[in-house]
Amino acid sequence: MASPPDTSKTAKLERCNNYLRRVNSAKIISASSRLLFRASILATVALILLFTLHYPPLLLLSHYSANAAARSSHRSLLSSDVTYGGAAWEREVRSSATPRRPSGLTVLVTGAAGFVGTHCSLALKKRGDGVVGLDNFNSYYDPSLKRARQSLLSRHGVLVVDGDINDTPLLTKLLDVVPFSHVLHLAAQAGVRYAMRNPQSYVTSNVAGLVALLEVAAKHADPQPAIVWASSSSVYGLNTATPFSELHRTDRPASLYAATKKAGEAIAHTYNHIYGLSITGLRFFTVYGPWGRPDMAYFSFTNNILRGKPITLFRVQDGTAVQRDFTYIDDVVKGCLGALDTAERSTGSGGKKRGPAQLRVYNLGNTSPVPVAKMVGILEELLGKKAKKHVVTLPQNGDVPYTHANVSMAERDLGYRATTDLATGLKKFVRWYVEYYDRKSKKEASA
Numbered sequence: 342m343a344s345p346p347d348t349s350k351t352a353k354l355e356r357c358n359n360y361l362r363r364v365n366s367a368k369i370i371s372a373s374s375r376l377l378f379r380a381s382i383l384a385t386v387a388l389i390l391l392f393t394l395h396y397p398p399l400l401l402l403s404h405y406s407a408n409a410a411a412r413s414s415h416r417s418l419l420s421s422d423v424t425y426g427g428a429a430w431e432r433e434v435r436s437s438a439t440p441r442r443p444s445g446l447t448v449l450v451t452g453a454a455g456f457v458g459t460h461c462s463l464a465l466k467k468r469g470d471g472v473v474g475l476d477n478f479n480s481y482y483d484p485s486l487k488r489a490r491q492s493l494l495s496r497h498g499v500l501v502v503d504g505d506i507n508d509t510p511l512l513t514k515l516l517d518v519v520p521f522s523h524v525l526h527l528a529a530q531a532g533v534r535y536a537m538r539n540p541q542s543y544v545t546s547n548v549a550g551l552v553a554l555l556e557v558a559a560k561h562a563d564p565q566p567a568i569v570w571a572s573s574s575s576v577y578g579l580n581t582a583t584p585f586s587e588l589h590r591t592d593r594p595a596s597l598y599a600a601t602k603k604a605g606e607a608i609a610h611t612y613n614h615i616y617g618l619s620i621t622g623l624r625f626f627t628v629y630g631p632w633g634r635p636d637m638a639y640f641s642f643t644n645n646i647l648r649g650k651p652i653t654l655f656r657v658q659d660g661t662a663v664q665r666d667f668t669y670i671d672d673v674v675k676g677c678l679g680a681l682d683t684a685e686r687s688t689g690s691g692g693k694k695r696g697p698a699q700l701r702v703y704n705l706g707n708t709s710p711v712p713v714a715k716m717v718g719i720l721e722e723l724l725g726k727k728a729k730k731h732v733v734t735l736p737q738n739g740d741v742p743y744t745h746a747n748v749s750m751a752e753r754d755l756g757y758r759a760t761t762d763l764a765t766g767l768k769k770f771v772r773w774y775v776e777y778y779d780r781k782s783k784k785e786a787s788a
C-alpha cells in the first residue's frame with residue numbers, strides 16, 4: 342500500500358502563503374480604505390466649498406422657516422435679502438405695517454413688487470396706511486424691474502419681504518408679527534398665453550398659493566384679516582353677452598389662466614362659507630400703465646417698435662378686430678382701495694366661523710373696448726415710429742376676441758369710476774418707459 346504523501350511541508354507553505362495573502366490583502370484593504378476615507382473627506386470639503394460659493398445665504402445666514410423648497414422654486418438663492426425672522430426683521434415688518442393716520446388700515450400686499458401690487462402699496466402708504474409687501478421675485482419677466490419697484494417702495498417706507506405665498510411658515514410668521522386688518526392678494530402667475538407653455542406655474546401660484554394664504558388667514562390669523570384679491574376678466578371666457586356683468590356665466594374659461602382664476606373664485610366661496618373669511622374678488626380688465634408688465638402687448642409692442650422689430654397682431658377668424666377693455670392702472674388702484682375700504686370684517690377665529698361673512702366679486706374695467714390695432718396706432722404716434730405689423734388669425738392660444746366690462750356694481754359699492762382713456766394712459770406709460778430705460782442704460786454704461 343502506498344504511503345500517503347507527506348503534505349506537512351506543503352501544508353506549512355500553504356498556511357504561510359495564506360497568512361501572507363491575508364496580511365497583504367489586509368494592508369491593501371486598510372490602505373485603500375485610508376485612501377477612500379481621505380478622498381471622501383476631500384470630496385465633502387470640496388462639496389461644502391462649492392455649496393458655500395453657490396448658496397452663501399443658506400449656510401452663512403440664519404434662516405427662518407423649514408419650507409425652503411417652496412421658496413427656492415421661484416427665486417434666486419443668491420439674492421442677499423433672503424433672511425427673515427429675528428428681532429431686527431420683526432421690527433422692520435412692524436414699522437412698515439404701522440399706519441400713520443388714525444384708523445388706518447394694516448395691509449399685507451402679496452405680489453407687492455408686481456405691477457398692480459407696487460401701485461397699490463404706494464397709494465396705501467401715501468394715504469397713511471401700514472403696508473408690508475411679499476413677493477417671490479420670480480423670473481417670469483425681468484426680475485430687475487421688480488427689484489426697481491422694490492427700491493421705489495423702500496424709498497416710500499414699504500418693506501417687501503422676499504418670499505413665496507406657498508411658504509406657510511413665512512405667512513404664519515408674518516401674520517403672527519402683525520395683526521393685519523386686510524390682505525390685498527395680488528401675487529399670481531399672470532399671462533393668458535404663457536399658460537400653454539408652463540401650466541404648472543398657474544396651479545402653483547393661483548390655486549395652491551391662494552389656498553395656502555387662505556388657510557393661514559382662516560385658521561391661524563387672529564383677528565382674521567379681510568381678503569381682497571385679483572381675479573380676472575378672463576373668467577368670462579367664451580361668454581358672448583356684453584358688456585360682461587358679474588351676473589353672466591363664467592363656467593367656460595378659454596385658457597388655463599382663466600380656469601385657475603375661476604377656481605380661485607370657487608375657493609374663495611369655500612373659505613367664506615366654512616371659515617367666515619370676508620373675501621372680495623376683483624376682475625381686472627387688461628390693466629396697463631407706468632411700471633407695467635413687459636409680457637403684456639402694449640409693453641412688448643413699445644419695445645419692438647422702438648427697436649424696429651416686427652410685432653404680431655391677432656385678428657379674429659371672421660376678419661374682425663381683437664378688442665380689449667384696456668384699463669389704466671390709477672383707475673384700478675382706486676378700485677382696489679375702494680374694495681379694501683368697504684370690506685367688512687371676517688367673522689371667524691381660530692378656524693371657526695362665528696357668523697355669515699361678506700363675499701363679493703366686481704369687474705374693474707374701463708367700459709370702452711379698443712381694437713388692439715388702434716392701441717398700436719396710438720403707440721406709433723407717441724413713439725414717432727411705425728410698427729412692422731405681422732397680422733395673423735388668432736391662434737388657439739387661450740385668447741378671447743373681445744372684453745368689455747360692465748362696472749355698475751363696482752360704481753355702486755366701491756365708488757369706482759374709470760376716468761382715463763387709452764390715449765391718455767398710454768402717453769403716461771410711454772413717458773415712464775423712455776425715462777426708465779434711459780436711466781437704466783446710463784446706469785449700466787457707467788457701471
Ligand SMILES: O=C(O)[C@H]1O[C@H](OP(=O)(O)OP(=O)(O)OC[C@H]2O[C@@H](n3ccc(=O)[nH]c3=O)[C@H](O)[C@@H]2O)[C@H](O)[C@@H](O)[C@H]1O
Pocket residue numbers: 531532533572573574575625626627628636637638639652653654655663664665713740
Ligand atoms: O384682463 C385680464 O384678465 C388679463 O389681461 C391681460 O391679458 P390680455 O388681455 O391678453 O393682455 P395682453 O397680453 O396685453 O394682450 C392684449 C391684446 O393684445 C393681443 N395680442 C397680444 C400679443 C400679441 O403678440 N399680439 C396681440 O395681438 C391679445 O390678443 C389681446 O387682445 C393680462 O396679461 C392677464 O394677466 C390678465 O390680467
